[in-house]
Structure formats: structure tokens, C-alpha cells
Amino acid sequence: xxxxxxxxxxxxxxxxxxxxxxxxxxxxxxxxxxxxxxxxxxxxxxxxxxxxxxxxxxxxxxxxxxxxxxxxxxxxxxxxxxxxxxxxxxxxxxxxxxxxxxxxxxxxxxxxxxxxxxxxxxxxxxxxxxxxxxxxxxxxxxxxxxxxxxxxxxxxxxxxxxxxxxxxxxxxxxxxxxxxxxxxxxxxxxxxxxxxxxxxxxxxxxxxxxxxxxxxxxxxxxxxxxxxxxxxxxxxxxxxxxxxxxxxxxxxxxxxxxxxxxxxxxxxxxxxx
Amino acid sequence: xxxxxxxxxxxxxxxxxxxxxxxxxxxxxxxxxxxxxxxxxxxxxxxxxxxxxxxxxxxxxxxxxxxxxxxxxxxxxxxxxxxxxxxxxxxxxxxxxxxxxxxxxxxxxxxxxxxxxxxxxxxxxxxxxxxxxxxxxxxxxxxxxxxxxxxxxxxxxxxxxxxxxxxxxxxxxxxxxxxxxxxxxxxxxxxxxxxxxxxxxxxxxxxxxxxxxxxxxxxxxxxxxxxxxxxxxxxxxxxxxxxxxxxxxxxxxxxxxxxxxxxxxxxxxxxxx
Numbered sequence: 001x002x003x004x005x006x007x008x009x010x011x012x013x014x015x016x017x018x019x020x021x022x023x024x025x026x027x028x029x030x031x032x033x034x035x036x037x038x039x040x041x042x043x044x045x046x047x048x049x050x051x052x053x054x055x056x057x058x059x060x061x062x063x064x065x066x067x068x069x070x071x072x073x074x075x076x077x078x079x080x081x082x083x084x085x086x087x088x089x090x091x092x093x094x095x096x097x098x099x100x101x102x103x104x105x106x107x108x109x110x111x112x113x114x115x116x117x118x119x120x121x122x123x124x125x126x127x128x129x130x131x132x133x134x135x136x137x138x139x140x141x142x143x144x145x146x147x148x149x150x151x152x153x154x155x156x157x158x159x160x161x162x163x164x165x166x167x168x169x170x171x172x173x174x175x176x177x178x179x180x181x182x183x184x185x186x187x188x189x190x191x192x193x194x195x196x197x198x199x200x201x202x203x204x205x206x207x208x209x210x211x212x213x214x215x216x217x218x219x220x221x222x223x224x225x226x227x228x229x230x231x232x233x234x235x236x237x238x239x240x241x242x243x244x245x246x247x248x249x250x251x252x253x254x255x256x257x258x259x260x261x262x263x264x265x266x267x268x269x270x271x272x273x
Numbered sequence: 274x275x276x277x278x279x280x281x282x283x284x285x286x287x288x289x290x291x292x293x294x295x296x297x298x299x300x301x302x303x304x305x306x307x308x309x310x311x312x313x314x315x316x317x318x319x320x321x322x323x324x325x326x327x328x329x330x331x332x333x334x335x336x337x338x339x340x341x342x343x344x345x346x347x348x349x350x351x352x353x354x355x356x357x358x359x360x361x362x363x364x365x366x367x368x369x370x371x372x373x374x375x376x377x378x379x380x381x382x383x384x385x386x387x388x389x390x391x392x393x394x395x396x397x398x399x400x401x402x403x404x405x406x407x408x409x410x411x412x413x414x415x416x417x418x419x420x421x422x423x424x425x426x427x428x429x430x431x432x433x434x435x436x437x438x439x440x441x442x443x444x445x446x447x448x449x450x451x452x453x454x455x456x457x458x459x460x461x462x463x464x465x466x467x468x469x470x471x472x473x474x475x476x477x478x479x480x481x482x483x484x485x486x487x488x489x490x491x492x493x494x495x496x497x498x499x500x501x502x503x504x505x506x507x508x509x510x511x512x513x514x515x516x517x518x519x520x521x522x523x524x525x526x527x528x529x530x531x532x533x534x535x536x537x538x539x540x541x542x543x544x545x546x
Contacts, residue, residue: 039323040313045426050312050514050539123517150423153318161441164434241323244396266323270543 001068001091003227006031006236007216008067008091010058013041014246015149015186016073017253019096019209023071024235026213027220031233033065039240039266042149043076044118044185051120053273055081059089060272061238061264067091068225071216075100075184075208076118079126092219099215100182100208101130105138107204108180114173114199115142117184118149127184141176145169145188152190153249162191166198174199182206190253237261240269274341274364276500279304279509280489281340281364283331286314287519288422288459289346290526292369292482296344297508299486300493304506306338312513312539315422316349317391317458324393326546328354332362333545334537338509340364341498344489348373348457348481349391352399365492372488373455373481374403378411380477381453387446387472388415390457391422400457414449418442418461425463426522435464439471447472455479463526510534513542 007023009016013036020034037043037058043051055077059070069092072078072085078095085093104113115127122144131140147165156162173181181203183189189207196205220226227233239246242263250258280296282289286309293307310316310331316324328350332343342365345351345358351368358366377386388400395417404413420438429435446454454476456462462480469478493499500506512519515536523531 039319041318045314045516045518046312046514047516053539119518120516146427147420147423147429150420154419156420159437159441161434161437164432164437168432168434241319243318243320243393245318245392266326267543270540 001225003225004031004229005066005068006033007069007071008033008062008065009071009073010035010037010062011074011186012036012043012076013038014250014253017250018186018189019071019073019212020235021255022209022213023216024233026217029227029229029231029233031227032235033062033067034235034237035061035264036239038243038246042118043074044120044146044149046120048080048124051077051080052084055085056088056273057269059085059093061269063089063091069094069216069219071212072096073186073209075186076120079121079124094212094215094219096186096208096212097126097130099211100184100206101127101134103211104180104182104206105131105134107206110177110179111137112139112176112178114176114178114181115140115184116145116169116181116188119144119146121184127182139176141173141178143169143173148191149185149187152187155252157191158194162194163198166191166194170195170198178203180204180206182208184208238264240264240266274498276498277304277502278339278341279306280342280344281306281335281338282344282346283308283310283335284347284459285309285316285350286311287523287526290523291459291462292344292346292485293508294528295482295486296489297506299490302500302502302504302506304500305508306335306340307508307510308334309512311516311519315391316347317393317419317422319393321353321397324350325354325357328358329361329546330542332358332366334542336362336364342367342489342492344485345369346459346482348459349393352394352397367485367488367492369481369485370399370403372484373457373479374400374407376484377453377455377479378404378407380479383450383452384410385412385449385451387449387451387454388413388457389418389442389454389461392417392419394457400455412449414446414451416442416446421464422458422460425460428525430464431467435467436471439464439467443468443471451476453477453479455481457481511537513537513539
């Protein structure tokens with residue numbers, strides 16, 4: 001494996017671009033191949049079997065680009081499919097759950113940690129299992145917040161309705177006096193302002209994407225696999241569906257214009273596994 | 274084609290169950306096969322090419338059950354794929370757009386008609402084209418309301434946030450003094466209370482599913498294809514993904530428990546076309 005091989009990142013759609021933003025910010029020399037499965041987004045409302053099947057195809061697609069590692073920038077896929085992906089593929093596979101959970105444990109002083117995510121991530125108890133594995137005396141409170149994804153995609157980041165919805169979802173966690181809240185979905189950092197306001201300023205928000213980016217950095221350093229090229233790495237974007245709103249939303253998530261985006265046919269993905 | 278053959282109904286997910294409810298209410302003797310493409314829901318955020326591909330597969334799947342007609346109980350698929358479906362298959366194919374538009378024209382006195390739907394339905398201008406084809410002097414105002422689908426699925430039918438969101442989406446249509454509003458998405462009848470409150474009681478809401486059910490009834494009568502069996506028809510439910518929340522949401526949409534639901538593999542669908 002050569003140092004100049006790209007890092008592969010996949011997500012169910014565009015939420016993973018918040019992770020790309022973080023990786024390219026701390027590792028600017030790295031080449032990145034991003035794949036967003038926009039033809040089948042969202043994963044968070046789907047069954048485990050279906051999410052595993054899609055995740056296998058997504059990872060297999062990234063490997064056609066000779067990626068040196070795979071980042072599962074989708075909490076739902078991380079919570080459901082990571083063991084299967086790790087077993088199936090030879091390159092290292094890093095998900096969102098383990099890095100997010102570890103950073104939350106390092107951050108919390110009271111041991112009362114909240115977790116928010118999609119229905120699938122919360123139903124799978126992915127974060128609470130990981131947190132309690134490290135420390136059985138933690139108090140973990142989880143809440144699915146399915147409206148946060150469409151609100152982030154609409155760009156209603158400080159609308160009064162978003163505040164009401166955040167209060168409705170988060171008041172139970174606030175009553176439990178958590179001091180740390182894991183944003184267990186890559187869309188949620190977009191709404192960090194409203195979420196932070198709702199839970200109060202004494203609660204630390206943990207962005208799993210940031211935590212994962214630090215793990216990736218450490219792994220590449222340890223394995224001597226950092227890309228040593230001068231100048232900025234190349235980022236290639238692939239999606240399974242190119243809808244009219246994609247560029248607008250992607251720009252908001254990435255923090256700057258996305259440039260050229262190439263479409264991959266779902267029929268081709270299905271054939272890879 | 275025998276009268277006892279079922280009516281086939283497909284949708285991107287569970288929204289089409291509101292159409293099943295109406296068809297089985299006015300045509301209780303009919304057998305129905307419903308297919309919800311829950312593994313790839315929603316269609317409303319996806320590109321036209323992708324929606325056409327999925328709709329062809331969905332219709333082909335219904336035909337494996339020897340359906341006597343196909344109802345496209347998804348406004349997005351109706352707005353994008355209906356001509357292709359009609360050309361490809363021999364059985365009659367009825368969509369949501371034409372029946373909804375005709376009923377709106379019959380209902381409106383002022384000629385000022387509003388249309389709400391998903392991004393795809395509104396971007397395609399499906400309803401406005403159909404309305405203006407019948408009467409070029411109508412004033413048609415369209416608005417995409419992407420948050421209504423997740424709100425309906427969350428069951429927040431009279432939450433304060435839902436009211437704020439409805440006001441945000443609908444105030445422009447209200448200012449245009451529409452007297453008729455087409456609910457151009459099968460999920461929206463679930464939120465009819467809040468929507469009606471937001472636009473005011475002098476605006477008539479048009480449920481395209483009701484309009485389509487009346488067209489189906491007339492077609493079967495004209496073709497002498499009504500099912501003459503005594504007693505209630507059988508309704509079979511098929512989906513491409515069975516998630517944990519499906520039964521709860523489906524019950525709310527159908528108005529009563531769904532009973533047995535069978536899962537069809539997406540790989541099988543892809544092979545049909």
C-alpha cells in the first residue's frame with residue numbers, strides 16, 4: 001500500500017461531508033475518495049440487514065479506487081455493519097462509534113452521557129454498548145431524533161421550529177443532568193448551535209466526526225502511511241444519485257463548493273458484492 | 274384479465290397506504306396487492322432517472338402478482354415516471370397527478386390553486402402543467418414542503434413545531450388567496466388538520482388519493498372489471514425493507530393494523546427490468 005493512495009470515506013448520503021471537512025482540515029495532504037449513497041439515503045430508517053448489504057457495496061466500491069483505509073462516515077452503518085466490514089475487507093475500517101464514545105468518556109466528569117442519533121443507531125444501542133464496555137458505571141441516556149436530518153438538509157439551523165423540536169427531543173436528557181452529549185449522526189453538527197442552546201452551555205457536545213478524524217490521523221502516523229506530498233490532496237466525490245438539491249446542500253455541509261461530482265449507477269454497486 | 278385479479282398499488286414507502294385505505298373503503302370487494310419500496314424510500318429527494326428506474330421495477334414486481342391495473346400511489350413517481358410506465362406495460366396505469374388536478378379544477382371557484390409536494394414533484398411542475406393544460410387561465414402556486422413527510426412519520430400531527438413549519442411553508446400560498454390546495458404527496462393527508470388550520474377554513478384541501486380512488490372506481494365500472502365477490506377483498510402487503518418502526522407507522526397511515534407484511538429483496542427487484 002502506497003502513502004499516496006487515497007483515504008476512502010463513505011456515507012449514506014451527504015452527511016459524511018462534515019467528516020470529509022474535518023479530515024481534510026487536519027490532514028490536508030491526503031487524497032480522499034468520497035462515496036455518498038444518495039440513491040438509497042437515508043440508512044437510519046432501514047433494517048440492519050439492508051444497511052449491512054448497502055455498506056458492503058459502498059466499501060467494495062471505494063476499494064475499486066485502491067483506498068488505503070475506509071472510514072464509515074455514517075453512524076447507522078458504523079453501528080450495524082462495522083464488524084462485517086472489518087471481517088470482509090483487508091484494509092483498516094474505522095467507524096464513528098468507537099472514537100465518539102472514547103472522546104465522550106475523556107470529556108465527561110459526571111459520568112452522565114447523552115447520545116442522540118437516528119432510529120437505527122439508537123435502537124441498536126451502539127453507543128451505549130461501547131460506552132459501558134469501557135466503563136460499566138457510566139449513566140447513558142439515548143434518544144432518537146429523526147427530524148434533525150431533514151431539518152439540517154433544509155438548512156433551518158436557527159428556525160424557531162427547530163428550537164421547539166430540539167427542546168422536545170432533548171428535555172429528557174437535560175433532566176437527567178448529562179454533562180456530555182454525543183452527536184451520533186453526521187448531520188447533527190450542522191445543528192450544533194440549536195442543540196447546544198437546548199441542552200445548555202454546561203453540556204459538552206461531542207462530534208464523532210472530529211473524534212474519528214483524530215483516530216485516522218494517529219493510525220496513519222503509527223503505520224507510517226501519511227501522504228508526504230507537498231500541497232493539498234485531491235478530493236473526488238462520487239454519489240449514486242445526483243439530485244437537483246445536492247450541490248446546494250453539499251456546499252453547506254462541506255463548508256465550501258464541492259466541484260465536480262460523478263454519479264455511479266446502483267446496478268453497478270449491487271454487482272460488487 | 275379476470276375480475277378477481279387484484280389491483281396493484283405501489284409507493285416509495287408507506288405513504289401509499291393512505292391510498293389503499295381510500296380504495297378499500299370505496300371498493301371493499303377488491304383484492305389489493307401493495308408494494309412499498311421501503312429499502313429505497315424516499316423518492317422525493319432523488320433524480321428523475323433514478324425514480325424512473327425504481328418505478329419500473331416496482332410496477333414489474335406488481336405484475337408478478339397478475340394485477341389487473343397499477344396505481345402509482347406516489348406523487349413523485351407519478352410526476353416523473355407515468356409516461357414510461359404506460360408505454361412499457363399493457364395493464365392500465367393510474368397516477369395521482371391527473372385525478373388530483375381535475376378534482377382541484379372542479380372544486381376551485383376563484384381559479385387560484387395551490388400545490389404542495391416533495392422537492393421532486395414541485396421541481397417537475399407536474400401539477401401546474403396538468404392544471405394549465407386543462408385551463409390556461411388558472412393561477413397556480415407551488416411550494417415544496419420536505420419536512421412534512423418526516424413529521425407525518427414521527428406522528429407529530431398537532432405539535433406546535435408542525436404548526437410553525439406549516440405556517441412557514443404555506444404563508445406565501447395564503448397571501449396569494451388560493452381557494453384550493455392540492456395535497457400532492459400521499460403523506461400529507463395525515464397532516465391535513467394542521468395544513469387546513471394554516472391556510473384557513475376557506476381553502477379546500479384536495480386529497481389526490483381520494484381523487485385517484487374515484488378514477489379507479491369509474492375505470493373498473495366502465496371496463497366491467499369490478500370484483501363481484503361477496504365479502505371483503507384480500508389485501509397483501511409487500512415491502513423491500515422491514516424496519517422496526519414500519520408496523521407502527523403503517524397502522525397510523527392505514528387507519529388499522531396491517532397484519533402480515535412480506536419482505537422482497539431489492540436484488541430481486543433490480544433483476545425484473
